[in-house]
Amino acid sequence: PTVRELLASGSRSFSFEFFPPKTPEAEEVLWRSLREIEQLRPTFVSITYGAGGTTRDGTIRVTERVAQDTSLTPIGHLTCVSHSRDELRSVIGAYAGSGVRNMLALRGDPPGGPNQPWVAHPQGLNHAVELVELIRELGDFCVGVAAFPDKHPEASSLEADAQVLAAKAQAGADYAITQMFFGADDYFRLVDRAAALGCDIPVLPGIMPVTNIKQIQRMAELTGMALPKPVTDRLLAVEADPAAVRQVGVEIATELCEQLLAGGAPGIHFITLNRSTATRQVFQNLGSHVAS
Numbered sequence: 081p082t083v084r085e086l087l088a089s090g091s092r093s094f095s096f097e098f099f100p101p102k103t104p105e106a107e108e109v110l111w112r113s114l115r116e117i118e119q120l121r122p123t124f125v126s127i128t129y130g131a132g133g134t135t136r137d138g139t140i141r142v143t144e145r146v147a148q149d150t151s152l153t154p155i156g157h158l159t160c161v162s163h164s165r166d167e168l169r170s171v172i173g174a175y176a177g178s179g180v181r182n183m184l185a186l187r188g189d190p191p192g193g194p195n196q197p198w199v200a201h202p203q204g205l206n207h208a209v210e211l212v213e214l215i216r217e218l219g220d221f222c223v224g225v226a227a228f229p230d231k232h233p234e235a236s237s238l239e240a241d242a243q244v245l246a247a248k249a250q251a252g253a254d255y256a257i258t259q260m261f262f263g264a265d266d267y268f269r270l271v272d273r274a275a276a277l278g279c280d281i282p283v284l285p286g287i288m289p290v291t292n293i294k295q296i297q298r299m300a301e302l303t304g305m306a307l308p309k310p311v312t313d314r315l316l317a318v319e320a321d322p323a324a325v326r327q328v329g330v331e332i333a334t335e336l337c338e339q340l341l342a343g344g345a346p347g348i349h350f351i352t353l354n355r356s357t358a359t360r361q362v363f364q365n366l367g368s369h370v371a372s
């Protein structure tokens with residue numbers, strides 16, 4: 081099924097994000113997690129595309145195997161970074177050839193790193209909206225896009241960000257998944273701004289439980305944004321005890337998901353980092369929300 085059909089079914093969506101592994105050991109960890117997640121019968125799982133387009137083959141391979149060897153519905157991510165239009169067409173063709181009809185169309189971070197200026201491939205695309213158009217031209221695919229409750233680092237304002245989201249929907253995006261964030265209000269503000277621009281596609285909140293202190297640093301680097309102080313304070317208060325950090329991280333994520341679902345979010349997209357334990361705990365904590 082397409083994610084569009086799954087989201088239209090009316091029940092809440094629960095999905096999980098993985099990245100393609102680089103070693104045989106990491107491959108084992110990934111598949112163990114995927115099998116555990118499969119038992120939760122999620123709406124879909126998604127497989128990321130490495131920074132700089134480096135994991136193209138790994139992403140296609142994992143996505144294809146999920147499509148063929150599991151009961152899960154996979155979404156393959158795809159970025160414009162360092163790819164010509166022809167290369168992008170061939171990746172889309174490879175997904176289609178392996179039975180993957182769901183794609184997440186992204187620009188990707190600048191090839192020089194998240195804090196460098198964006199440089200498009202000379203024969204490539206400049207913005208995600210162009211990739212949405214390209215995928216749409218090539219067939220009857222279901223296309224998701226990125227959205228940013230805390231504002232994309234390069235965007236001039238929250239309003240500009242909402243306009244970009246609305247333009248992606250206009251170009252044919254079926255739904256959006258957000259960057260990770262920690263304030264439910266920030267999510268609803270984005271959804272309201274987009275709605276005021278006539279954009280009513282489902283926006284799935286991206287949630288990552290922080291399970292160790294090092295992740296705080298890494299997330300700030302990845303998203304260009306520090307975690308809110310109340311969140312870091314709660315985690316740092318138990319810094320000396322890794323098990324407690326993990327527990328508090330799961331609690332923070334559970335509270336956020338509860339606020340989002342109570343406020344009408346159409347589901348939750350969990351970022352797993354290929355380890356399923358913390359996200360499964362949050363999912364299980366959500367209990368009755370999951371059933372409705």
Ligand code: FAD
Binds near residue numbers: 127159207232240
């Ligand atoms: P765009 O929509 O192109 O936006 C990029 C910037 O350009 C924004 O500041 C936007 O405001 C601005 N902009 C957009 N359109 C226009 C326009 N027409 N005119 C002027 N300005 C414009 N990265 C990976 O490398 N691999 C992944 O698998 C991956 N998965 C992700 C999954 C999710 C759910 C999210 C939220 C992000 C993911 N990313 C991934 C990161 C993403 O590629 C970066 O955040 C990237 O910097 C922005 O991508 P985008 O698709 O939103 O780009």
